[in-house]
């Protein structure tokens with residue numbers, strides 16, 4: 001695809017894209033440049049410039065810890081979402097017409113409510129007097145309420161649910177692209193369901209898995225609201241860390257530097273996924 | 287299921303080295319398939335001999351694929367039994383039926399090499415790597431693709447992909463080979479090559495084979511016997527020449543080859559033949575009538591274009607019945623044959639195909655002619671449709 005140029009993909013006048021390009025320039029590129037410039041200020045007044053903020057961040061165990069736990073949180077959420085989302089997508093593929101509609105509705109429904117609402121629902125579910133604790137207590141399975149809210153697993157669970165559509169939709173697309181005759185061919189050649197899944201369905205759905213993981217990961221590590229509301233005060237992730245530095249402490253240069261570092265880290269992850277995605281597409285190209 | 291376990295079946299020398307007598311019989315016993323209220327396959331019974339190549343022939347939607355899917359086990363029939371080599375297959379999943387199938391779109395695994403595709407079934411049977419590789423190579427050699435094992439399917443042409451699909455299906459030494467319109471996607475020259483190739487391999491391996499097709503030439507040229515289906519019903523199951531020369535129903539007569547249909551009244555009939563007075567004039571000697579008709583009943587006569595002769599102004603009758611009068615509407619020189627369309631008595635058109643050896647040039651439109659059968663008792667008679 002190296003030969004693809006902007007000219008070759010559209011016959012429309014490229015000037016038509018000018019308003020969008022302008023908007024992009026004003027509202028995305030410019031702030032990013034300002035952010036970058038800000039991050040090189042050695043102090044909030046901007047009297048000196050240098051790498052002070054970056055050195056500060058990279059030498060600080062606490063800051064590195066926050067970055068690490070944020071990236072790791074993304075990994076856990078993505079893994080859980082994939083684990084729960086794949087069966088949903090698979091069921092959607094297998095279901096008769098009306099079943100497909102119901103599953104699709106259930107997958108899309110969360111997107112129709114605000115993230116804040118969904119997150120508060122999880123607060124209700126996970127809280128000390130929440131649904132889970134009430135149910136387990138009522139069944140006599142636990143004596144004291146479990147601590148679920150303000151824990152790592154609580155955050156992972158809530159994020160997995162909130163980001164589920166981002167995983168399931170690409171998976172459904174990928175699975176529906178697989179020729180149903182392939183599974184039949186596999187079974188008639190002697191493979192059982194599990195082998196057919198492992199050897200045919202799973203590898204051929206790889207592009208969808210990678211796209212879903214990429215979207216979920218990017219959304220999970222930047223999910224400010226869910227991270228803060230479910231994680232509470234004790235757990236700090238990058239978005240909140242940046243917010244604190246900027247708003248509470250008014251340390252704009254440091255906040256900018258953290259942002260740039262976070263952005264770079266995310267870009268690295270995204271490029272890895274993109275490369276994997278391209279490889280898998282070449283590999284499964286049907 | 288075969289009497290041997292899948293592992294030993296695969297490890298034993300596969301198909302092609304074994305003799306033609308090795309094929310297993312296949313009995314479809316009263317198979318019916320309903321989809322809701324509609325009946326896709328209606329009480330079809332086929333008794334197929336071991337090593338035989340049977341073509342399922344019929345128009346689109348007549349239930350060919352449905353029948354194939356039932357044999358493969360992808361679909362559980364509403365009624366009836368599938369019996370292979372005397373053992374019933376009912377209720378067995380596809381992976382335990384020892385059936386090989388070549389799909390219309392080949393359905394090769396795009397993420398595996400050609401050799402891996404061919405070895406897939408052996409791998410599923412737990413055959414060791416070395417044997418897998420050796421068998422895959424042997425099957426690829428058989429379909430003359432031995433040198434392309436490392437390619438991926440999309441680096442292959444349509445004909446090559448089809449041969450890979452065939453090799454993949456045969457590698458596990460199945461009892462039955464199913465081919466669903468395997469040549470439909472190939473262009474004409476390649477199709478002929480592949481038809482010969484498949485026939486060669488089928489002969490060599492002696493595997494009982496069912497070929498689904500809606501191409502009558504393909505069915506007649508390749509099959510030992512042809513099963514003609516119409517709307518889920520079996521119309522006829524006979525050798526290709528019988529299907530062509532002695533069609534058992536009006537549908538078979540019109541679907542296989544072409545036929546001129548003329549209405550008439552049956553004057554006389556016995557076991558050896560009949561005589562029909564045609565509505566357009568003339569009397570014709572026919573084969574024995576099919577179905578429940580007797581003298582005096584209205585019937586439909588089917589005359590094949592190549593069973594007729596055009597005589598410009600010739601005298602009437604020659605023992606095969608009274609000749610039919612008509613006027614040339616149009617003449618088409620089609621290479622080896624010349625086809626004339628003749629308008630007869632009541633205005634209906636009758637096609638006549640004559641070899642160029644018999645007739646050198648086309649007759650001018652408007653020429654008055656007489657039509658006569660080449661021989662008595664070539665025409666078929668059925669109860670009036």
Ligand SMILES: Nc1ncnc2c1ncn2[C@@H]1O[C@H](COP(=O)(O)OP(=O)(O)OP(=O)(O)O)[C@@H](O)[C@H]1O
Pocket residue numbers: 321325326344345346347348349350351352353500
């Ligand atoms: N899953 C299904 N549900 C309902 N009806 C079906 C289903 N599959 C097939 N049919 C119907 O059963 C009949 C036979 O279909 P089948 O696919 O066997 O035809 P075919 O002979 O293979 O035709 P073609 O030559 O077009 O492939 C058709 O009328 C079709 O509409």
Ligand SMILES: [Mg+2]
Pocket residue numbers: 350351352
């Ligand atoms: Mg079909």
